[in-house]
Amino acid sequence: MPPKPPHVPDTIPPAAPTGPTPNDFASFYLYGLTTTPYQQSTDFDKFGELYKLVVGAHGGFSIASSFHPYQLLNPAGVSVWYTAFAQFYAQPSRIEMFGEMTLEKTPFLVVxxxxxxxxxxxxDARLTHAENPIFSRYVPFVIPFLVRKAPAALRWDAEVAAAGADRERLSWYLEAVKEAMQFLQPAPALLLxxxxxxxxxxxxxxxxxxNCRELLR
Incomplete structure (x- = not known):
């Protein structure tokens, strides 16, 4: 039998992993009213505290800003959540990061x-001053999170379900969330x-x- 050419490998190497897809993540947000919706921070620890309090034991990303809803999509219609995924996917270490999110429920921060x-x-221009002047006094804000999908409930949902009709217990939890978001949306911001x-x-x-507009009049 003739010898095998030296450039032919004994085995075909496995294809390099391509990493996660957008379908592995879900887009969540806190929302409320403020005077200054667009605020930035790179305080990893504070974002981590807020993420754990709202999302819980799920890997994913805090996005290092709060936004007015009309800042969430760029002119091409691409959302800040999809952009966060694209930024993550561009990282050479994305496979390792995704593993940490999946196995260790690690939260990361993306700017x-x-x-x-x-x-x-x-x-849909209903949040503009021309359509609803009330939203120039009480300005909408959103704090986004990109969360690795998993079967377990998010902490917000679990806390609301556990509180049931116990308004005092739910009030305690909501106050904790409001306190945790102070670094990004301080008083008089109102969490909705x-x-x-x-x-x-x-x-x-x-x-x-x-749905909250009538409460503001």
């Missing part, structure tokens, strides 16, 4: 591009709730603020 400082009013962002239906976020 959004400066381009998200710009406002881009959506076709927590939700999941639907890339296909961003207007659902606007609806949450509209």
């Amino acid at each position: 959004p591009p400066a381009s998200f400082a710009e406002y881009h009013v959506w076709p 709730g927590f939700g999941e962002f639907d890339e296909q239906h961003p207007e659902q976020l606007i609806e949450k603020f509209m």
